[in-house]
Amino acid sequence: MPFRRCVGCGSSKEKGELVRFVARDGRLTLDPTGKGSLHGRGVYICPDIECVKRALKKHRKKAIFSVALRECVAVPELEELWQIIEEQKLTRGRYDRGEKRK
Incomplete structure (x- = not known):
């Protein structure tokens, strides 16, 4: 599986261990x-x-997301972004305890 870098901590992890966002x-x-x-x-x-x-x-x-996505984007506040990630965890169940996708 390909590796990607987290924009928060900068560590490289398998793509399946991270949450992906795009600009829309x-x-x-x-x-x-x-x-x-x-x-x-x-x-x-x-x-x-x-x-x-x-x-x-x-x-x-603003800079970290806009540079990575190569366009200016509106970024939600912490609580809203974390809620999105938490809902994704429940829906997919793949991020719990750092477990990789099967």
């Missing part, structure tokens, strides 16, 4: 499958609250 209509949008079902450049983040906090630090927030 100027907003950060969850790729529900994580497999590129939403086409375009993606940005990956660990399904960990600390990684999300690091990625959303005030001085980095």
